[in-house]
Amino acid sequence: SRDQKPFHIVSPVLESLSLSRAAGTKVYMKLENVQPTGSFKIRGIGHLCQEAAKKGCSHFVCASGGNAGLAAAYAARKLGVPVTVVVPSSTGPGTVLRLQEMGAEVEVSGQVWDDANSRALELVKTKGWVSIHPFDHPLVWQGHASLVQELKDSLDTKPDAIVLSVGGGGLLAGVVAGLWQVGWQDTPIIAVETWGAHSLHAALEAGQLVTLPDITSVAKCLGAKTVAARALECAKECQIISQVVEDADAVRAVEQFLEDERMLVQPACGAALALLYTGRLQRLQRERRLRAPLGSVVVVVCGGSSIRPAQLRALKDQLGLQ
Numbered sequence: 001s002r003d004q005k006p007f008h009i010v011s012p013v014l015e016s017l018s019l020s021r022a023a024g025t026k027v028y029m030k031l032e033n034v035q036p037t038g039s040f041k042i043r044g045i046g047h048l049c050q051e052a053a054k055k056g057c058s059h060f061v062c063a064s065g066g067n068a069g070l071a072a073a074y075a076a077r078k079l080g081v082p083v084t085v086v087v088p089s090s091t092g093p094g095t096v097l098r099l100q101e102m103g104a105e106v107e108v109s110g111q112v113w114d115d116a117n118s119r120a121l122e123l124v125k126t127k128g129w130v131s132i133h134p135f136d137h138p139l140v141w142q143g144h145a146s147l148v149q150e151l152k153d154s155l156d157t158k159p160d161a162i163v164l165s166v167g168g169g170g171l172l173a174g175v176v177a178g179l180w181q182v183g184w185q186d187t188p189i190i191a192v193e194t195w196g197a198h199s200l201h202a203a204l205e206a207g208q209l210v211t212l213p214d215i216t217s218v219a220k221c222l223g224a225k226t227v228a229a230r231a232l233e234c235a236k237e238c239q240i241i242s243q244v245v246e247d248a249d250a251v252r253a254v255e256q257f258l259e260d261e262r263m264l265v266q267p268a269c270g271a272a273l274a275l276l277y278t279g280r281l282q283r284l285q286r287e288r289r290l291r292a293p294l295g296s297v298v299v300v301v302c303g304g305s306s307i308r309p310a311q312l313r314a315l316k317d318q319l320g321l322q
């Protein structure tokens, strides 16, 4: 059949003067927050859903912190396939409502993503539904790789680093796949997590997969207790510099980004922005883990939809930020 158009859009790449000033290097923003449903997820999730629908699957089920679920609901609606999204109790009521408005069945199960995923696996087993994994599937990585192809098409020169957030490692795996596709595999990736959701950092330190005891970060959308095995393999195929930031830095970065660029993103995205706002790039240069000077870096503004001004205020109160 004629190949369907993808559900994602070609997102803008814009230079950020404020991030460039803070990082001491030209910073380009890849604005995935303007994708349908507000995050990069639609790239990989849309691709997986389209491929599953081609095989005639009758019902999707997606365990998600929220954004992958929204992407799955969007794709399912376009494809006319029923979808059940399982979210943990840490996912706000606003997201549950939005999922239902998009036509998804929603189940709230457990405290963290891993609990919701256990419930989703039950539904796959008992009902023969098809799992739409939020980060651990080759078709998800293939879909996310389109982001790098767009960078290749829009930037005059190869960036000297790509900064991105890591939850389960799907975005990371997709960017690595994309870098190899466009011949930019020697571009270092700065993979950022928040403490309390640092499953990749722990795995890289241990040299094997590590399951965190709990997710204690406010960045619940980075909340996979174990990173995908593929993410660990990526470290053998590309230079991955793992960095971890504090929740407070991620939330302050959300607020600073709103001030600077008039866009509101989730703390999961704030983590990557915090690396640039808090001088961590310059520290990596001082430590000789990155070249100095750098020509330019790209930050993936991964977005995230369940964030409103009231939730930003609540996060600041929760963390004791003025």
Ligand SMILES: COC[C@H](NCc1c(COP(=O)(O)O)cnc(C)c1O)C(=O)O
Pocket: 039, 063, 064, 065, 066, 067, 068, 069, 113, 134, 135, 165, 166, 167, 168, 169, 170, 171, 172, 220, 221, 222, 223, 224, 266, 268, 269, 302, 303, 304, 305
């Ligand atoms: C628990 O949640 C996993 C996944 N969120 C993942 C996520 C990430 C990290 O992407 P990953 O590394 O999981 O592919 C970054 N930035 C945002 C805004 C995200 O929502 C989800 O929505 O189900």
